[in-house]
Amino acid sequence: MMVVCLRYSRTTAEAEDILQEGFIKVFQGIRNFRQESKLGTWITRIMVNTALNFQRRKLYLFPMVDVHEIDLPQAEISLPGIHFTELIEMIQSLPQGCQIVFNLFAIEGYSHREIAEMLGISEGTSKSQYSRARTILQEKLLKESSYFTRYGERKL
């Protein structure tokens, strides 16, 4: 769950706060858990919601607008066994709004419409924010992979 929280935050401290708050909700709400889903899934959902509540206040500071960026060539991205810790770090470096949308879409698997509802933005904004996030990540990944290729190091 710490990984989940890290993905939605900028610092470890922030992630730990979200984790703590999330687990309080878990323990208090466990008696209502009806086993309609797996326990892990249920807890993840609580963590995500807690993270969103956390960030919601900050979202006002980073209003998300449609980003009209030039579509960069969708190059084939290889993730040469890149470790999740690096990925987390890359995700954390994304702009606020992009980070959340990216997490919700790419990893949690929500649709753009659902994300729009959850965050109170338009579907178009969600799509463009995701697109932007993806672009930034691809650039970073390219850098990483080329860097390692250069040095001939393979990551486990």
Place this chain on the structure above:
Amino acid sequence: MEKENFEDKLKSSFENAEISPSEKVWTNLELELAKAESKVIRQRLLFFKMVAAASVIFALAVAGASIYFLNHQDSARQVSYLSGNSTAEKPSPENSSPETPDPAQTGSPQLQTDDSPAGNISGDRKNNTSVTLSNRETEGVKADEDQKVTEGHHPFESAPGIRSAPFDASTTFTELVLDRNRLTGLIDSKKETEISFIRKEEDPVEKMLARLAEREKQLAYEGKEKKTKKTENNNEKLWTSLGFAAGTFSTVSSGASQPVSATSFSSSIPATDNEATASGQSYTVGVNIGTRVTKRWVVQGGVNYMTQLSDYTAQAVIGTADFQSFRPASTNELEKITDETARSNSRVVTTAPYNVNNNVKYISIPVQAGYLLINKKFGLQLNAGVSTDLFLQNTKTAEGDNIDSIDQGIGDDSPYKPMNFSGLMGTELTYRFGDHYRISFNPGLRYPFSSIYKTNLGIHSTPLAFDLGLRFRYIFQ
């Protein structure tokens, strides 16, 4: 599709991704949970205190009301006392009667009649029951609290990954991840720690998830305060209850079809009317059993012991054959006197007005259907039904040393019908505490369908009784 590839790759990178947070997260979590629990417990204790206070107040109110009512009747009678007996100023019956201030002292309605040991016990029983219940509930709450606190500690104390920080590298590791510049320098050390990192990190979080699942199962098994709406409705299929009720009755319609007073024996006997029109108090104690038939309908039945006490002014006594001792006349005896001959043949002697305490005891077997208007922790139930009243005994006690009391059972001598039917109507305001207990406050009305006196007597009396009851239910399933 490239896009899907990218996202799938990302997702798979995060599978089995585990990172351990610092210990302070767990410490803070413990603190917060403990805080929340103590708040809940405090609220619960306060609530039970309120319930206890409310029942004490209710009992006192009922006692106070009955005393007031009794005294009110007393003072009304004292005005008309013309008895030659000096001690007849105040009612001092030979046997104990509820006019004594005992109810005030004990604070609960007691049945003080001669041959009702059950009555006195029931008063005590009520107090004991409520005390026992509140003790049990407090214990239950304490046990719950202990369990929660103990269990709350489990996930954190025994998770080795938390207590014994496996490597110093692990804490440093996460910090370094965020520092991109130092990333390159630590590729080698990362390689080593990665593998052991993942292995160790799995333990505490996995354990915690397992414990959460365990705890969740435990809670489901205990079933304490975990009732969803569904379980609430399915619960409470069968229960038994112990009930006490106290109230008043007054005769709505009465009259003598034979105009006794229209005869020339006007001095004789208005007492028949007096007895039949008397108002008084009724006390009931009994056990009931109830069962739910549909989601909202229940059926309740039981056996109650009911006593109705009234006072009236009599003006005649009946003497024994040798006229050595006298006792109050019963209605049927007085009704038989239709002419002078009958009068002289009977041993009726007219006296100055004196007070008679009339005590009629019944066994009442009610059967009621109830509708659950509200069926949650708080409940509201509307009841209606019929009760079979079996006349047990009638005791007439006169104040005045010279006048004996008389007990009459079922038989030809008694003016009361051996069996009568009454209609019942009432509401129950209930509260459930714990899994198996419900307490209810039920005001109710009782009205006999036909006269309580034998039909051949020609006196028609159907006293309407209103009482307030307290019931303690034990729910079996």
